[in-house]
Amino acid sequence: MIKNIFIKLLMCAGVLLIINSLVMAVITNFNVGIIAAFIFGLALFCYGAFNKQINKITSRGIMKWIKYTVYAGTLFMMGVILFIAIVGNIDTATFEEDAVIILGAGIRGYRVSLPLAYRLDKGIEYINKNPNAVIVVTGGQGHQERITEALAMEKYLISKGVPKNKIIKEENATSTYENFQFSKLLLDDYFKKPYKVTYITNDFHIYRAGQLAKIAGIDATSYGAELQWYAVPTTYLREFLAVLKLWVFRR
Numbered sequence: 001m002i003k004n005i006f007i008k009l010l011m012c013a014g015v016l017l018i019i020n021s022l023v024m025a026v027i028t029n030f031n032v033g034i035i036a037a038f039i040f041g042l043a044l045f046c047y048g049a050f051n052k053q054i055n056k057i058t059s060r061g062i063m064k065w066i067k068y069t070v071y072a073g074t075l076f077m078m079g080v081i082l083f084i085a086i087v088g089n090i091d092t093a094t095f096e097e098d099a100v101i102i103l104g105a106g107i108r109g110y111r112v113s114l115p116l117a118y119r120l121d122k123g124i125e126y127i128n129k130n131p132n133a134v135i136v137v138t139g140g141q142g143h144q145e146r147i148t149e150a151l152a153m154e155k156y157l158i159s160k161g162v163p164k165n166k167i168i169k170e171e172n173a174t175s176t177y178e179n180f181q182f183s184k185l186l187l188d189d190y191f192k193k194p195y196k197v198t199y200i201t202n203d204f205h206i207y208r209a210g211q212l213a214k215i216a217g218i219d220a221t222s223y224g225a226e227l228q229w230y231a232v233p234t235t236y237l238r239e240f241l242a243v244l245k246l247w248v249f250r251r
Contacts, residue, residue: 011048017041017233024234028113029106029144033238040237080243081236087210088203093223095130098195099168101183101220103176103209104139104149105202112152114228115202115235120156122200122225127162135162136186138170138179176209177251180216202227204239208246215250 021037058067105116139149148171198221
């Protein structure tokens with residue numbers, strides 16, 4: 001009885017993941033997280049629908065070990081995602097930093113996406129608490145983007161009342177590592193003396209961003225922004241893969 005309920009829950013979770021990935025493919029820029037969510041959802045649904053056949057095939061020999069390896073891998077993935085989520089909800093900003101780096105995210109044409117708007121709103125919240133800090137907006141121009149992310153971010157901040165002279169624009173970065181690398185060059189030139197930095201990104205991205213900041217030579221605090229609930233599955237699956245890449249390649 002309990003097993004049957006569990007199997008049905010797995011199938012429902014699989015269907016929801018598939019639907020979520022298809023919806024996200026329409027309303028956001030296409031990315032590997034959407035593919036991962038679709039594949040994982042399909043795997044969950046198939047495992048539930050064909051559970052008896054799968055258990056029979058994997059009851060002995062090498063197929064049994066493959067099954068256990070898949071189980072272990074799934075548990076590992078869930079553990080890493082839980083770790084990312086916990087770290088992402090711990091703010092370390094002191095509001096005494098000299099600069100705040102707001103990391104770029106995908107835009108839709110000329111407009112900032114909702115996750116990026118959350119980051120920018122958090123930046124405004126930070127500046128209201130620490131008006132002496134300067135803001136670095138960082139991000140180049142990617143696929144489906146008509147202007148650079150940094151320019152869209154600057155326009156958004158100005159429309160919300162942030163003075164243009166408090167904004168430093170970095171428009172060449174194409175990755176989180178480059179966000180920090182290129183922002184550091186601008187801040188080194190701006191301050192010409194030691195300075196303190198905090199960075200702002202969505203909660204799922206806090207851990208990896210912090211590690212990449214250190215690799216880029218920045219010892220920064222963090223201030224996390226929220227993420228819309230419907231983006232959680234695809235975003236965290238994509239971030240899991242990105243964290244694995246970071247651990248292996250240090251980028």
